[in-house]
Structures are given as structure tokens and as C-alpha cells.
Amino acid sequence: EPEVTQTPSHQVTQMGQEVILRCVPISNHLYFYWYRQILGQKVEFLVSFYNNEISEKSEIFDDQFSVERPDGSNFTLKIRSTKLEDSAMYFCASSNDRGDYTFGSGTRLTVV
């Protein structure tokens, strides 16, 4: 069964540092997403991406965040200057045009 692959599985970073979280979506999916889950809380939408541009972003997705599809297979989330409150699980997902989603296993980001 096709999978969404995320790397790394765990990232520890110093406050103020830049991090890049990487994702390989399912190859025939055209819609890509990032979601965030703070420990013990619900999953929250960050951003959706289609046709090489952001379709929608949440209030969480401020100027410190950016997404990129640098080539035909990768989809990345960059946080420019991490804050303690950015510590969370970050899930990448992709979907087909019917909205059938597949989530990755997530990257646990710890900002110290």
C-alpha cells in the first residue's frame, strides 16, 4: 500500500534555529498538506498546497513558516526561527482529487 514518508522521525533543535521537515507524498496525489499536533491535543491544519502554490493556510502558519515542493517527489515545511511553542508532531499528508487522504507517521519536533 502506498505510504507518505516523513523524515526525520524526531528532530531536536535550539530555539531560534531553522528546521526543515521533509515529506515524500504518494506519487499520484496532487494535493499536499501539513498538520500539527501539540502533545495531547487535537490535530490542527497548517497549510494546503496544490499546483505549486499554497491553497490555504491557517493562522498558525505565519511568516516563520514556508512550504516548498523542490522537485517532483519532495514536499518540505521550513520553520525559519523556531520557538519553544513550535514543539509538536508535524504530519504531512497527501490526497487525490476525491479527498482521499493518507497521513505520514509524523516528525516529532522538540525545540529546546
Place this chain on the structure above:
Amino acid sequence: GESVGLHLPTLSVQEGDNSIINCAYSNSASDYFIWYKQESGKGPQFIIDIRSNMDKRQGQRVTVLLNKTVKHLSLQIAATQPGDSAVYFCAEMEYGNKLVFGAGTILRVKS
């Protein structure tokens, strides 16, 4: 149930019993709803979905009920097994395929 802060509601059931997990959604215009299972350290995993033109949908051991009048979803798991222990989230799909998740319920299955 609803969660506040770090506390998710917990449902404890005996192995073999049926489980019912409830969820309230917010957007009356949503027409597609999904239940996800999340095991520790993993991403949300699709269980079952339902569109707003249906009241009930059945899968293998799972049933989703939709009450649009009161904006309520439920997930019923028959003959609950230890492998069903996880956090369960409902989600509604909004315009642009964006998912809005509910607060989550922890299901604990006692052997």
C-alpha cells in the same frame, strides 16, 4: 465528549464489548466526515467515512452514524479488541479538502 487542554476523554471497555465514541462537529455546511485512529507515535489512520446524504455507514466491525440535526457523529466498534486501543478523532472536511479535527477520545480495551 470534548477535551480541554491536555485531557482527552477516555473510554474504557472490556475486550469483546461494543464501543461507542461520540463527536460533535461545528460546520453545518460540511458534507464529508471521517473517523481516524491514531496509535502512539503514528499518524492518523483512516477508519471509515460518511457523506452528509447518509445517516449510517457500515464497515468491518465499525459503523458510523451521522445526525445532521444536532451535528453529531458516532463511531461504533463491535467486539472491541486490544488492538483497537488508540486515540480516535472525527474530522470534517471543509472547502479545499482541509480537515478540521475534533478533540479526540482515548479508547482503552481491557483484557
